[in-house]
Structures are given as structure tokens and as C-alpha cells.
């Protein structure tokens with residue numbers, strides 16, 4: 001579904017003079033970039049716009065909030081303090097659950113609710129849902145809206161809209177990347193977006209300890225089913241030795257799938273609670289959502305997660321056996337060795 005009635009959306013926005021903009025919990029660069037873009041656009045029309053989210057901005061993209069009005073509900077502003085706007089404007093989600101505490105506020109307000117989203121999954125959110133599932137990012141839709149209003153973002157806003165498109169497309173390599181994606185990103189560079197600087201700010205800010213932990217963990221990658229199944233393990237001792245925390249293991253699982261022939265991968269991380277957190281990844285036709293589901297976890301077909309109780313080795317063997325079942329491969333004695 002790629003048909004958004006842009007003139008209808010434009011007219012709808014012009015009917016209101018004050019907006020509260022919100023997005024999903026744990027906002028990512030697309031959510032935040034789209035919110036900041038919409039705020040800039042609406043303010044440039046001489047109207048007021050405030051960004052209020054139910055949860056905090058993750059530290060990795062906190063640089064995007066410098067000098068911006070990005071409020072957190074019940075931290076920076078309470079429900080009582082928040083003046084009801086003429087319209088709520090939700091971007092990058094159409095799931096009530098994903099809106100966290102903002103959902104109740106919007107539903108109980110009786111105020112008009114406009115939704116701009118690019119996801120397939122959707123709750124009933126009223127008549128003003130503008131959805132383009134062919135858009136690679138919500139920020140693409142916001143860029144398109146700037147064009148509809150025949151106006152341009154400033155350089156800072158262009159940076160953040162670019163960040164949204166770049167991250168949601170995995171830096172323009174996911175199948176969702178269209179020529180239109182590139183065209184809109186190109187326009188953002190015309191408006192002052194800095195691709196190299198945005199990449200540096202998002203991906204090249206790791207602590208030395210985190211890079212050292214990566215080295216240690218990747219050096220002991222384990223493999224089964226003739227290299228079709230790879231996994232990593234991170235013990236509490238590994239993190240203690242390197243001065244890191246479970247958050248520093250984020251993204252490491254993806255490195256397993258960079259090995260030629262890899263089809264399914266996971267990382268097992270021992271949490272301070274002694275529970276073991278698994279992140280699972282695969283290529284089609286496998287389905288790690290099914291794998292996670294066996295352990296009361298969930299997610300998407302190609303990326304999901306679950307948590308098991310420890311100890312680490314026991315939990316790994318359970319997930320490993322289930323992974324073999326899902327893939328139709330046989331476990332071998334080598335799988336059980338602690339070190340490869």
C-alpha cells in the first residue's frame with residue numbers, strides 16, 4: 001500500500017494550530033528524526049508543536065535531542081501539565097501498545113489523532129491514518145510532506161531526517177531501499193545533511209572496552225551444522241574482565257551472519273540476574289520468531305529474542321537443540337564442547 005493522499009494530509013494539518021507529536025517507546029533514529037522533522041515543518045507554518053514520548057531517548061541517539069524540545073511523559077511533563085493540543089500527530093507506529101503511556105492520553109483526550117506510518121502491522125486508529133508500506137522509513141514520508149508544503153528543512157533537521165532513512169534502511173542496503181529513498185536522501189544532502197557525520201555519531205562512538213569485548217567474544221565464535229549455525233556466548237565474567245555491560249553486546253549477533261554459509265545465528269548473554277538473554281537472527285526461509293516462541297520470546301521472522309534461566313551453558317544447549325530442530329540439522333558432539 002503506497003498510496004497516501006498527500007493533499008488530504010496537508011489540508012488536515014492546516015486545519016489545526018497546535019500539535020503534540022509522539023512516536024513509539026524506545027524511539028529509534030527514524031522515530032526521533034521524523035518527530036523533529038514534523039516539529040520543524042509545523043513550526044515553519046506558524047503553528048505550535050511539542051514532541052512528547054512515553055519513554056526516554058536511547059543514549060546512542062541522544063545527540064539528536066540537543067537543542068530540540070523532546071519531552072518525556074511523566075519525567076519532563078505530566079499528563080496534568082500537558083496542554084491538550086488541537087491534534088495529536090503520531091509517527092513511525094500505528095500500534096497503541098507501542099505508544100506506551102501516550103496511548104491512554106490520546107484515547108481519553110477526544111482530540112483528533114493523525115497517524116503517519118510505514119509499518120504493515122496496525123491497530124484501529126481512526127480515520128486519519130496515512131500509511132505507506134513502500135516507504136523505507138517514516139522519515140521518507142516526512143520528507144515527502146515537506147515537498148507537499150513546498151518548504152525545506154534546515155540543515156540540522158535534514159541531518160536527523162537523513163539519520164532516520166539511513167538507519168531504517170541499514171545504510172541503504174535493505175531490500176526496502178527504493179530509488180525514491182535515494183532521491184529523498186539526496187535532497188536532504190542538498191539541504192545540508194552530512195552523511196559521514198551522522199554515521200560517525202551513530203556508529204563510531206564505542207568505548208574502547210566495548211571494542212575489546214567484541215574481539216574477545218568474536219574470537220570464540222562457535223559453529224555447528226557445517227557452518228550454517230553460528231553462535232556467540234558472553235558470560236558475566238567476560239563483561240567484568242572488560243568493564244562492559246550487556247548493552248555493549250548489542251549488534252554482535254549480526255556479525256555471525258557475515259560468515260559465508262551462515263543461515264542462523266544467536267548470541268547468549270548472561271545478565272546480572274543470572275538469566276540468559278538470547279538475540280536470534282536468520283536468513284529466509286528460517287524463522288527465528290518460531291525459535292524464540294518456544295522459549296516464550298518473540299519478534300520477527302529474521303530477528304527475535306528470548307530469555308532463559310541460567311546457567312549459560314545449559315541455556316545455550318536448549319536453544320541450540322531447538323535451532324537444530326528448526327533447521328532440520330543434526331546436533332553433533334562438537335556442539336557440546338565449551339571451546340571450539
Ligand SMILES: [Mn+2]
Pocket residue numbers: 030031092118136137138139168
Ligand atoms: Mn521507521
